[in-house]
Amino acid sequence: MYQFDWSSIPGALPYLWQGMVRTLQITGVAIVVGILLGTLIAVARLSKSSILSNLAALYVNGFRSIPLVMVLLWFYLLVPQIISRLFGQPGVDIRLLSAFVAFALFEASYYAEIIRAGIQSVSRGQVSAGLALGMTSGQTMRLIILPQAFRRMTPLLLTQAIILFQDTSLVYVIGLAEFFGVAYNTGNRDGTLVELLIFAGAIYFAVCFGASMVVRSLQKKLVS
Amino acid sequence: MISIKAVSKWYGEFNVLKECSTAVSKGEVVVVCGPSGSGKSTLIKCVNGLEAFQQGEIFVDGISVGARNTNLSKLRSRVGMVFQHFELFPHLTVIQNLTIAQCKVLRRGSREANEKGLRLLDVVGLAAHAEKFPAQLSGGQQQRVAIARALAMDPIAMLFDEPTSALDPEMIKEVLDVMVKLAQEGMTMMVVTHEMGFAREVAHRVIFMDQGQIVEDRLKADFFKSPGTDRAQQFLSKILSHGVQA
Numbered sequence: 001m002y003q004f005d006w007s008s009i010p011g012a013l014p015y016l017w018q019g020m021v022r023t024l025q026i027t028g029v030a031i032v033v034g035i036l037l038g039t040l041i042a043v044a045r046l047s048k049s050s051i052l053s054n055l056a057a058l059y060v061n062g063f064r065s066i067p068l069v070m071v072l073l074w075f076y077l078l079v080p081q082i083i084s085r086l087f088g089q090p091g092v093d094i095r096l097l098s099a100f101v102a103f104a105l106f107e108a109s110y111y112a113e114i115i116r117a118g119i120q121s122v123s124r125g126q127v128s129a130g131l132a133l134g135m136t137s138g139q140t141m142r143l144i145i146l147p148q149a150f151r152r153m154t155p156l157l158l159t160q161a162i163i164l165f166q167d168t169s170l171v172y173v174i175g176l177a178e179f180f181g182v183a184y185n186t187g188n189r190d191g192t193l194v195e196l197l198i199f200a201g202a203i204y205f206a207v208c209f210g211a212s213m214v215v216r217s218l219q220k221k222l223v224s
Numbered sequence: 225m226i227s228i229k230a231v232s233k234w235y236g237e238f239n240v241l242k243e244c245s246t247a248v249s250k251g252e253v254v255v256v257c258g259p260s261g262s263g264k265s266t267l268i269k270c271v272n273g274l275e276a277f278q279q280g281e282i283f284v285d286g287i288s289v290g291a292r293n294t295n296l297s298k299l300r301s302r303v304g305m306v307f308q309h310f311e312l313f314p315h316l317t318v319i320q321n322l323t324i325a326q327c328k329v330l331r332r333g334s335r336e337a338n339e340k341g342l343r344l345l346d347v348v349g350l351a352a353h354a355e356k357f358p359a360q361l362s363g364g365q366q367q368r369v370a371i372a373r374a375l376a377m378d379p380i381a382m383l384f385d386e387p388t389s390a391l392d393p394e395m396i397k398e399v400l401d402v403m404v405k406l407a408q409e410g411m412t413m414m415v416v417t418h419e420m421g422f423a424r425e426v427a428h429r430v431i432f433m434d435q436g437q438i439v440e441d442r443l444k445a446d447f448f449k450s451p452g453t454d455r456a457q458q459f460l461s462k463i464l465s466h467g468v469q470a
């Protein structure tokens with residue numbers, strides 16, 4: 001019978017908390033940048049210009065066809081070089097920066113598809129109504145279509161955010177100490193890997209399950 | 225005010241509009257009727273450039289709708305349009321529906337836009353509903369808000385695309401009443417509708433369309449007394465015997 005030894009967890013809590021902060025940072029940046037960039041890509045993909053829509057399709061299909069781990073590694077190898085060429089040696093943690101960039105660009109391709117579907121779910125008549133009032137197509141998109149689209153998409157966007165929160169654990173491949181990484185390293189060091197990983201899993205579960213409960217109640221609200 | 229000259233339009237192979245020509249002068253009310261699929265909605269959407277056309281020309285207040293260098297948004301801001309399915313903006317309150325284009329397109333200040341909006345809501349009898357959302361209103365009320373929204377832009381002409389055909393019978397009258405009042409105040413109007421009662425009451429001319437062509441374009445009295453073509457005659461007798469008040 002395996003003897004669980006939970007004794008190393010209380011001492012690790014401050015480090016785990018720091019890891020969680022880092023996880024939330026990456027998640028937050030990826031959500032904000034991903035949605036902003038994703039909106040641009042979605043609008044480009046639906047634009048009448050075939051150049052724009054093809055470029056957007058290429059972006060989306062490209063990122064969606066590559067494993068996230070590889071994107072992370074590429075950016076880890078690439079971003080520091082670009083940064084140091086542009087700014088010299090920066091003071092920020094290069095690993096964190098490349099994780100931000102990689103996640104934001106990667107998530108943008110997923111958000112773009114959600115947002116595209118949301119835009120298409122708003123009826124054509126709404127576009128006509130905006131245009132008929134003298135709005136430009138840009139104004140119609142910004143003032144009329146996107147607000148309605150985002151309202152409908154909120155549950156899906158949140159669901160994607162939950163997946164993203166879990167995916168941040170993949171940054172262990174570039175040695176960045178986010179929540180999972182801290183748990184793993186601490187467990188390894190103290191010889192309580194199993195306990196630490198069970199504990200980390202429980203935290204992931206609690207956060208994600210709680211968030212999906214929020215999504216579910218939001219969905220009910222939007223339907224009624 | 226509006227002149228349509230030999231306008232033709234194709235959807236791929238399908239010829240929706242065939243050499244349509246007519247004109248609406250200032251203060252005139254023209255009703256466009258005809259069986260469904262006759263191209264009447266398409267024609268009225270060509271007037272403010274919501275639908276493109278391949279041949280012919282449309283001038284609104286002297287400005288060409290089809291010309292490449294025309295600022296279509298500016299032109300549209302001067303022509304009001306009311307849709308079959310209202311198309312109020314569901315994420316905005318009634319008063320916001322009336323002010324958004326005033327502020328963003330005409331660059332009016334929010335206080336001025338608000339005052340104008342409330343005044344027009346009063347005109348259509350909905351001042352009490354300013355802070356509600358469109359979904360909280362009946363179809364007839366929504367359509368009256370849509371008319372007020374178009375009027376808030378101080379349009380030089382109003383286009384109505386089957387404004388009552390999505391409404392329950394008991395709500396048609398409240399919308400028609402607003403339109404009649406508007407016509408009597410001298411608004412230039414082009415109205416696609418099957419409401420022959422409305423045509424009888426305020427139209428100056430009636431246009432009858434069939435299969436993409438303007439078959440008849442006559443003064444109201446002449447049209448109702450003796451339609452010049454069998455097709456218009458049949459159409460009239462069908463829709464009048466269908467219980468529509470004329």
